[in-house]
Structure formats: structure tokens, C-alpha cells
Amino acid sequence: MNDKWTLLWQIALRNLRAHRRKSLIVGFILFLATGIIVFFGALVDAVDAGMTRSVTQSAAGHLQIHSADAKDKLALYGDEFASMPDIGLMLDFAAVAKVVRAVPNVKAIVPMGIDFAMSSQGNEMDRWLASLRQAVRDGDEPKIVERRDHVRAVVKRMYDELSGAKEMVSAGGDFVKQLADAKRATEPEFWNTFDADRLAALEFLENKISPLETHLSDAWVQFLGTDLDAFEANFDRFKLVEGTRVPKGKRGFLFNHGFYEEYLKHRVARVLDALKRHRDEGHSIDDDAEARGKRDRLVGQYRRVLYQLDLAAGVKLEAELRTYLAQNEADLPTLLQELLKVNDSNFDERYAWFYEHIAPHIELYPVKIGDVIPLQAYTRSGYSKSVNVKVYGTYTFEGLEKSDIGKAFNLVDLITFRELYALMTPERMAEVQALREKSGIKDVKREGAEAELFGGGDTELEKTVVARGFDEFGEGGIGKISRSDAEEGFDPAELERGVAINAAVLLHDASTEAQATALLAIEAATKAADLNVKVVGWQEAAGMVGQLAVVARLILYVIVFLLLLVAVVVINNSMVIATMERVKEIGTMRAIGASRRYIASLFVIETFVLGLVAGGLGVVGGVTGIVFWQAVGLPAQNAFMTFLFSGPRLHPDVSLTHILVALTLTMFFALLSTLYPAWLASRIRPVTAMAEDG
Amino acid sequence: MSNPNAIVHIQDAHKVYPLGHTEVVALRGINLTIERGEFAAIAGPSGSGKTTLLNLIGCVDVATRGEVIVCGQATQTLSDTVLTRLRLLKLGFIFQSFNLVSVLDVFQNVEFPLLLQGKLSKAERKVLVESIIEKVGLTGQRGQRPAQLSGGQRQRVAVARALVTRPELVLADEPTANLDSETGERIIDLMRDLNHAEGTTFIFSTHDPKIMERADRLVHIADGRIVESTR
Numbered sequence: 001m002n003d004k005w006t007l008l009w010q011i012a013l014r015n016l017r018a019h020r021r022k023s024l025i026v027g028f029i030l031f032l033a034t035g036i037i038v039f040f041g042a043l044v045d046a047v048d049a050g051m052t053r054s055v056t057q058s059a060a061g062h063l064q065i066h067s068a069d070a071k072d073k074l075a076l077y078g079d080e081f082a083s084m085p086d087i088g089l090m091l092d093f094a095a096v097a098k099v100v101r102a103v104p105n106v107k108a109i110v111p112m113g114i115d116f117a118m119s120s121q122g123n124e125m126d127r128w129l130a131s132l133r134q135a136v137r138d139g140d141e142p143k144i145v146e147r148r149d150h151v152r153a154v155v156k157r158m159y160d161e162l163s164g165a166k167e168m169v170s171a172g173g174d175f176v177k178q179l180a181d182a183k184r185a186t187e188p189e190f191w192n193t194f195d196a197d198r199l200a201a202l203e204f205l206e207n208k209i210s211p212l213e214t215h216l217s218d219a220w221v222q223f224l225g226t227d228l229d230a231f232e233a234n235f236d237r238f239k240l241v242e243g244t245r246v247p248k249g250k251r252g253f254l255f256n257h258g259f260y261e262e263y264l265k266h267r268v269a270r271v272l273d274a275l276k277r278h279r280d281e282g283h284s285i286d287d288d289a290e291a292r293g294k295r296d297r298l299v300g301q302y303r304r305v306l307y308q309l310d311l312a313a314g315v316k317l318e319a320e321l322r323t324y325l326a327q328n329e330a331d332l333p334t335l336l337q338e339l340l341k342v343n344d345s346n347f348d349e350r351y352a353w354f355y356e357h358i359a360p361h362i363e364l365y366p367v368k369i370g371d372v373i374p375l376q377a378y379t380r381s382g383y384s385k386s387v388n389v390k391v392y393g394t395y396t397f398e399g400l401e402k403s404d405i406g407k408a409f410n411l412v413d414l415i416t417f418r419e420l421y422a423l424m425t426p427e428r429m430a431e432v433q434a435l436r437e438k439s440g441i442k443d444v445k446r447e448g449a450e451a452e453l454f455g456g457g458d459t460e461l462e463k464t465v466v467a468r469g470f471d472e473f474g475e476g477g478i479g480k481i482s483r484s485d486a487e488e489g490f491d492p493a494e495l496e497r498g499v500a501i502n503a504a505v506l507l508h509d510a511s512t513e514a515q516a517t518a519l520l521a522i523e524a525a526t527k528a529a530d531l532n533v534k535v536v537g538w539q540e541a542a543g544m545v546g547q548l549a550v551v552a553r554l555i556l557y558v559i560v561f562l563l564l565l566v567a568v569v570v571i572n573n574s575m576v577i578a579t580m581e582r583v584k585e586i587g588t589m590r591a592i593g594a595s596r597r598y599i600a601s602l603f604v605i606e607t608f609v610l611g612l613v614a615g616g617l618g619v620v621g622g623v624t625g626i627v628f629w630q631a632v633g634l635p636a637q638n639a640f641m642t643f644l645f646s647g648p649r650l651h652p653d654v655s656l657t658h659i660l661v662a663l664t665l666t667m668f669f670a671l672l673s674t675l676y677p678a679w680l681a682s683r684i685r686p687v688t689a690m691a692e693d694g
Numbered sequence: 695m696s697n698p699n700a701i702v703h704i705q706d707a708h709k710v711y712p713l714g715h716t717e718v719v720a721l722r723g724i725n726l727t728i729e730r731g732e733f734a735a736i737a738g739p740s741g742s743g744k745t746t747l748l749n750l751i752g753c754v755d756v757a758t759r760g761e762v763i764v765c766g767q768a769t770q771t772l773s774d775t776v777l778t779r780l781r782l783l784k785l786g787f788i789f790q791s792f793n794l795v796s797v798l799d800v801f802q803n804v805e806f807p808l809l810l811q812g813k814l815s816k817a818e819r820k821v822l823v824e825s826i827i828e829k830v831g832l833t834g835q836r837g838q839r840p841a842q843l844s845g846g847q848r849q850r851v852a853v854a855r856a857l858v859t860r861p862e863l864v865l866a867d868e869p870t871a872n873l874d875s876e877t878g879e880r881i882i883d884l885m886r887d888l889n890h891a892e893g894t895t896f897i898f899s900t901h902d903p904k905i906m907e908r909a910d911r912l913v914h915i916a917d918g919r920i921v922e923s924t925r
Binding site for chain 1: 748754774775783787789790791794795797806810811812867
């Protein structure tokens, strides 16, 4: 007969109402737990998915392949020590590519390699002197006069600045000597004799004066060498911002737009930009220590503007600044410093003024689209290698513009990369290995060795190699490679034929299962082809970054576990107390003839109903939270969050799975915490009904 | 069991409770037979063992030593499940503090044991419950919760609950202790009437001489022993 159980439900429901305090406490905890599990579960999944998109669609692909001889683990975004790990070389990329492309579900394989290079632009004075020297060499008299007068003006400014630094004068030593040299370069007799021996005067200026300007614009540039066409075609996030693509079969360099704007741009403009971004995000300069620091240091950067101004611009700007700042007596350095004293109230106006009146007279970027830049890198054996390469444009990873990791790589063609890395072609490598073989070292690519020993190699390729000095012992040095070299084309087939450090594999079906299947299939196929490579998932390939989702998930699990643990303890306590309060009633029921099971069921039903109601409300709360943030978009507060969110805002999505998991977990733990009180209640002896309180 | 008309037969029953490291002897060799249809009172001062004796008869506790036979069943050999079943089907309880289920109304409290038994249909239960509520004079209060009732009304609900299953034996532990004397007497009269009308056996404990007077049989207990048994 069901009526007995119907009544039990009725008693349970009424008990929940009767013991309101207990119900509210337990219910609130269950509500909170369910809400948190739904909300943060959905959020972590969204972050996981966002991060996956960030990593896989920017440079990692779904799988990465590298040599099995790797000494370190592949870490595309750098390892814990922010250094480039040694992951060996894939000598014959073409062979690997051929095998991998034949594996089902593989969409593409893109060869790559990451390296650092220094791009030295010299300082402002160096550049003016270089242009003066060029004019002298060309015998271009009007230009010589113009450049000479400018150099003279800048030297004068430098001297005035330096001699004004009293505290440094008192420091004595080298500085006194340097100041004397600078003084000499400002005196009329130096410039009167300039035309008599221009080269000697230039040498003096280059050796003694130029070093006084310490603002070297050397930049360390991290770049990813790749098949640029394949890269663009396969990484959806790639977007050209300025300039043009590197033409097929041409060598070329693409700056990462964020890197270009935030690391290469004129320092004063860059700091002003950063402060503007900060303010545009709704913050004030005064409220943020970092922004305050930037602002305070900005004033000291005025020389970077000053030294770039030619005479005419200096005069014009001085007049404009006097009017703008209403300081009729002040000189240009003072005026510039005054202009750069920005604060929250004058910032927008000064920012606009800077770009309108100053920016046109200075070089905003040391490297412009279309320039040829020298890249100097150190090969693995420690030799310095330098290559000139043309900058075709800037690119970005869409949605990751603000993320540090989205700004990590500049792009260069694979041929230039190989040259900088001093990577040899298979033929050259085979020759070295043949030598090793002679001296008894094993592990030799036999087919390559034969090709080299018996002249079976690709002769055209060999010529290219020799002409470019692929050899580490070649004569590559700063700026030694002529401009024509930088513009030189190559046979696109060369991209495949040579060496690659690693390669990204993109899949059609990118689900976790499909990735795992593809990984195993590629492993099996490359092993069967005796290719000596290692295949890793993007999570592993991304280094520390790849572990972030795992860490976030782990943190969530720990929080949920602790929360549920607290819930279990609190629920258990409340229920035990409730049991104690109801001893007499339960004893009476037992005396009248209710079984132990009936009593235990009463408690389980109470928790079940409470769990369902509170959990249901928790689900509603959690889902509401997610729906709200889905509509509004959770804003990324910083670069790192932009990366995690794979864009400026995260739009989390909640699924039935989140709801079911949350409800199941809450119900399970709620019922778990009721087991003991229910058991305790069922043990209440009927004799307690008889016992009197007094 | 020698007497076929006996509903309760107790032979040399002892009950010892552990209390910390010592023991409390509540009953020391009780011999008692109660016949069907009796209206028996167990009298004695506080701590004399009245309630313990009633607990043994009510099958909510078992003797440490000796034999307690209730409705033909030797209780000390039975499992909790069987004892529960025995209480449900054969016994009725009236408690000193009424012990109603606070969240159920009068009708539901009375219906509760019938539901636990699960023998009757809803319609049958309704007829039965309503007639017994009428007998105890609470028809007007059938939808009220215990908190809304007076002490006497509550005890009448308890009486109705104890009798609704037509038990062979009803046990009442000081049923009038928490009631004023007038109300207490009326409750006893109600029990007395039901005893006469239905032939139900009643055993109740009390230390109120006025109540004792109404009993057919008076069992005096002191120090865990029966000192006098009169009819």
C-alpha cells in the first residue's frame, strides 16, 4: 500500500518546514554548492575552450612533431626559464610531411622553428652620422650642409644636457673626459675645420660623441620561421594588419603588430599609448602604481624626442610649445619636459597634441614597412649569424591582440630562419655525418650520406646554400649581407626539402578523442617509416601554458571538493542535531510500529527533497550567472586573461552536462551526509517514547 | 502458559540497566498475569519500576532475565522486526506526554498506525478513523495540529490513535499525569467505556489514588517488586 509512503513524504515535507532553521542552513549550502559547480564548471570549460583556441589557432596546431632526439621538452612559448629548449632537428621535413599527410584526419602540416635575434638599429646620433657620412661619400654638398648643421645642433643639445647634470659631474672619472669631448664638438673651431677633414671629424663624432647618447634601440626579436603561406592558410587567427603578405617564394619578415606597437615604437609615443589604453579601460593614472611609474618616467624620456628633431622642426616646435604651454621664456628641453608632465586631467589633450604637433617630426618607428632589417642570431654552436630581411608588414592573431602570448612571435620565412639558425641542408648534414661515421660515430642517415659521398644531391640547392653561406663558418656579420640578398627569392619546394625544428599538425576533427587517435596514428606511421620523430599534443607542446587549463580545473575541483566537504560536515551536524531534537517523536513512531527502514527513509527523503529544491535553485542561480556573462561577456582584465579567454571578452556557455554534474554531485554528497544521521535515527529505541523529560 | 485467558504472563522477570560502571536494578523477579479484558492499574511511587514493567509488557524493551509472554509471544527471543510487528498489530500506546506527531493533524495522527499496518483501503480507514474521533469527541478538531489542542484534547487523540487498530492490549504510562484531575478522570472514564464496549485489555500506570479507584485490578509495585495485587 502506497499510502504509508505518501504519508512519509508528507511528514518529511512538513518537517522541512517545521525545522526551518536547519532546512535553511542545509539548503543554503546545497544551493551555494550547486550554483558554484554550475557557474565555475561552465566558466572553466569556457576558459579551457578559449585557451585551446588561443593556442591551437595561433601557432601550435593540434599536434606538434619534433625530433625524437630532443634534449628538452618542446615549449612553444618558452619553458619555465623563458629560454628556448633544445628539441633537436627534423633533418628531412619532406619525408615527415609525406607520411603525416597520409594519416586520416590530418588537414595540414606546417614546418616551423623558433629563435631569437637581435635587431640593432644604432642610436639617433649614429643614424644622423651615417647619413652624413653617406652624403660625404656621395659628394652631395647641399645634403652635407643640412646634415652637418643638424648634427651640430644635436651635439649642442646633448652638451647642454650633459653639463646641466651637476651631480654626474661631481662623479668625476670618465664622465669629465666625455664632457670635455662634447664641449670640443660644440666649439666653433671644430665645425670650422669640419670641411677640411670631414672623415676625421666624422670619426671623432662617431667614436666620442655618439656613445654619449645611450638610447640604443637594440631590440631582441623572437621569431617563428615557417612556411608563411601554409601558416596563413592554416592558422585561422592570422590576420595581416599593415603592409602586404610576403610574396610566394620571397624571403621576408612580418612583425607581430602588438610587438611592433609596444616594443618597437618610439618610446615616448609607446608610453603615451600605454597610458591611453589604461585610461580607455576606465582606470585612472593616479590609481595604479604601474601607470604612475610610467607617467613619472615619461618626463625623463624627452631627449628621445629632442635628439630626433632637425633644426627647423626644433624652432617650429619651440614656438608652438611656448604658445601651447604659455611659457614664453622656456627653452625647448624645458618645454618638452613640461609637455610630458601628464596627469589625469590634461592627458587626453596632451596626447592629441603630441600626435598632431610632434609625431610628424620624429621617427615613430625605427623600422618601417618596406625596410630591410639586419637580424643577428647566435647559432646553436655559439657563432653569430646575421641576415638582412625585408619587412613586408605586421600581422596579428585575431582576438589575441592584447595577450602577451599573442604577441610572442614575429614571423619570418623558413629559408631565412634556417640561415640564422645555421641549419644545414640534408646534404650538408649528411656530409658531417659521413665524417662522423668514419670516426666511428653511429646513427647515420644512410641515404643522405650516400647522396653526398657519391654526388647524388640536389646540385641547384647546394649552390644556393653555398651562395648564402649556410655554413656556420661563413662570413656572415652585421650588415654584411647586401640588400639584394634580402630580396632574393627561393624555390618554394625548398621549404619542404630542408630542415625544420618542429611542425604543427592541424586536424579536420579536433575533438579530444580525434586528437588522441591522430596522435597514435601519426606515431605509428612515422615509426613504420623509421623517421625518428616524436608527436605531442598541443597541451604538452605549449609548455607551461598548456598546463594552465589543467591547473584551473584542478583548482576548481579542489574548491568544489572543499565546498562539498564543508557541506557534508554541516549537513551531517545539522541532521544529527535534528535527530536529537526528534528522538521522542521517532521513538513514538517506532513504538507505534514504524520500522527502522521507515524512520531512516524519512531522513533520506528530507535531504533528497531539500537537495532537489536547493540544488534546483542553485542551478537556476548558476545558469543565470552564466547567461548574464554570456550576454555581457566577461571582460579580460589583462593580457593573460585575453589569452585565456581567446579574446577581449569571454562568453561562457552552460550545457546540460554542467547542470547534471552539479545536481548529481550535490545530491550525492547531500545523501552521503545524511547516511549517518539516518542510521542514527533508525537506531532510536522505541523505549525513548516512554521516557519523561523531567 | 497455564492460563489460556492470559494476555500477559510474566515469570521471574528481572531488568538491569547499566549506568556508567555500575548497574541499576529496576525489576527484581516480577511474576504477573493479566487476563484479557482486564482494566488494570500498576501503582507505585516514582522509581519503583512501573514504567520499566510497562515497557516490558509493551515490547519496547526486553527483560534481562526471566520470561515475558505478550499475546502468546515470548518477547526476549524475538528480533526487533518481529517486536515492531507485534506492537503494530496487537498493541496500542498512550503516553504521559501524549507523543503525537507534531506535523500531522488529528485525523492523520489517528490514521498513522492504520497506514503503517497497510491493511485497509483509504475509504475503510476514513470510516474507522472518523468513528473513533467521534467516540473521543474531537470531530470538530479533526483538521487541527496538536499544537492547537489542549492537553486533554491531545490525550484523547492519543487514545483514539491507540485504539484505532483495535489492539488486543492498550498500554498507558501515567496517561493522566500531565492533565488536571478533572480532565484526567474524564480520560480514564473514556478508557473505561472503551474497555467495556470493545473488551480491550488496558494496563496503565499511575500514582494518583483517584485513578487507581477506577481500576478492576490494582498491582502495587515498590523497589522493583510486586508488593500487592488486588482485584
